[in-house]
Amino acid sequence: MTRFSSSVNSLRSSEIRDLMSLANKPDMILFSGGMPDNNLFPLHQIDEIYNNLTEKEKQIAMQYGPTSGIPELLTSLKAFLKKKGLPVDENKLMITTGSLQAINILAKAFIDPGDTIVVENPCFIGAISAFKSYQANIVSVPLTAHGIDLEQLKETLANAEQKPKFVYLTPNFHNPAGTLYTLETKRALIEILSNQDIPLIEDDAYSDLWYYEEDKEHLTTIKAMNPTGIDVCYTGSFSKILGPGLRLGWMLVPEHIYQKCELIKQAVDACSPSFTQMLAHKFVESGAVYNYIDDVRIQYKQRAETMVAALQKNLPEGITFTAPRGGFYIWLQLPENIDSTEILKKAIEKGVVFVSGKTFDPHGVKNNNLRLSFCNTPVDKINEGIPLVAEAIKDEIKRK
Numbered sequence: 001m002t003r004f005s006s007s008v009n010s011l012r013s014s015e016i017r018d019l020m021s022l023a024n025k026p027d028m029i030l031f032s033g034g035m036p037d038n039n040l041f042p043l044h045q046i047d048e049i050y051n052n053l054t055e056k057e058k059q060i061a062m063q064y065g066p067t068s069g070i071p072e073l074l075t076s077l078k079a080f081l082k083k084k085g086l087p088v089d090e091n092k093l094m095i096t097t098g099s100l101q102a103i104n105i106l107a108k109a110f111i112d113p114g115d116t117i118v119v120e121n122p123c124f125i126g127a128i129s130a131f132k133s134y135q136a137n138i139v140s141v142p143l144t145a146h147g148i149d150l151e152q153l154k155e156t157l158a159n160a161e162q163k164p165k166f167v168y169l170t171p172n173f174h175n176p177a178g179t180l181y182t183l184e185t186k187r188a189l190i191e192i193l194s195n196q197d198i199p200l201i202e203d204d205a206y207s208d209l210w211y212y213e214e215d216k217e218h219l220t221t222i223k224a225m226n227p228t229g230i231d232v233c234y235t236g237s238f239s240k241i242l243g244p245g246l247r248l249g250w251m252l253v254p255e256h257i258y259q260k261c262e263l264i265k266q267a268v269d270a271c272s273p274s275f276t277q278m279l280a281h282k283f284v285e286s287g288a289v290y291n292y293i294d295d296v297r298i299q300y301k302q303r304a305e306t307m308v309a310a311l312q313k314n315l316p317e318g319i320t321f322t323a324p325r326g327g328f329y330i331w332l333q334l335p336e337n338i339d340s341t342e343i344l345k346k347a348i349e350k351g352v353v354f355v356s357g358k359t360f361d362p363h364g365v366k367n368n369n370l371r372l373s374f375c376n377t378p379v380d381k382i383n384e385g386i387p388l389v390a391e392a393i394k395d396e397i398k399r400k
């Protein structure tokens with residue numbers, strides 16, 4: 001028998017993935033993927049950027065680059081992050097192959113098999129998989145409408161048998177819950193984590209996709225608050241503000257953590273693609289990124305509001321959700337006795353697909369939630385698909 005490592009043997013293909021393979025009919029309405037709409041990519045600008053590269057720049061693009069990233073992108077990205085208030089001069093920036101790689105590298109830097117780490121419940125599935133691949137003992141704390149449940153976090157930290165190696169959070173427009181942490185929650189978190197010798201991994205893949213001006217103060221990242229006594233490891237991504245196919249993200253971390261991460265990245269892929277780094281650099285340096293974000297924000301806001309209205313009109317009583325203030329997702333809360341995988345089966349038969357709740361439970365159990373993505377589906381399809389989701393929910397409630 002082939003003798004795989006114990007870490008690989010602990011990874012499982014989810015039943016959801018198997019179910020999803022049934023959902024590949026061409027006219028299926030997709031509320032499942034967390035990816036931008038193909039029709040929103042800035043294709044003409046990318047054509048123009050490539051065509052205007054000098055020969056020297058094309059050569060740089062075709063070549064290996066430094067492990068930390070090509071200097072051109074490091075410079076333009078630093079300016080972009082500085083505008084968001086991030087402390088780029090007091091930290092080190094590394095370009096990574098998607099922000100999932102940044103999370104993965106940080107996980108590798110901190111986790112020995114069996115180490116305890118703390119995450120939110122629900123939690124981004126990519127991060128759960130990365131942490132599991134290093135055999136972490138994952139402890140989860142529930143999310144409330146304002147962010148992580150602070151009392152339960154305090155209790156968890158106080159009662160943990162082993163001091164957690166880090167806390168991983170997505171404070172701005174959480175995946176899957178859509179939650180935007182309030183500024184007060186972020187401040188309280190800083191107080192809880194200060195001088196505990198527990199680093200914070202702050203995943204900030206979505207903060208540019210806010211919909212309402214009045215939320216701006218709450219968008220301040222914990223990293224930007226530059227708290228003393230906490231090593232904040234901030235991660236971000238070009239996936240939602242340019243295109244996930246570029247596979248570009250970043251980490252902004254204290255120097256001593258960066259040193260270890262650079263060694264890890266050298267062993268993983270030596271460097272992220274210089275080719276896409278050069279394109280991203282021009283996109284940021286020219287300022288095109290700001291106009292593009294303004295444009296897509298309007299599209300996603302319209303889709304979010306359309307989905308909220310359709311849900312309010314069609315959902316049966318007893319199903320609750322918080323209207324998103326940004327990002328890509330709506331997270332439905334179903335009655336305790338309802339299993340969202342059963343709803344998913346019915347929904348697929350009706351021609352619509354979403355992701356069931358336990359996918360995002362670090363322990364793979366809690367299933368009375370479901371995630372609807374509105375990012376990848378035009379408004380008319382949202383209006384067509386939500387009544388079908390509601391029907392599937394009603395059918396399952398009736399069956400129970």
Ligand SMILES: Cc1ncc(COP(=O)(O)O)c(C=O)c1O
Nearest residue numbers: 098099100124175205237239249
């Ligand atoms: C919360 C969160 N973090 C990180 C990522 C990873 O993005 P990427 O690796 O494409 O940068 C995603 C992707 O969906 C996400 O939702």
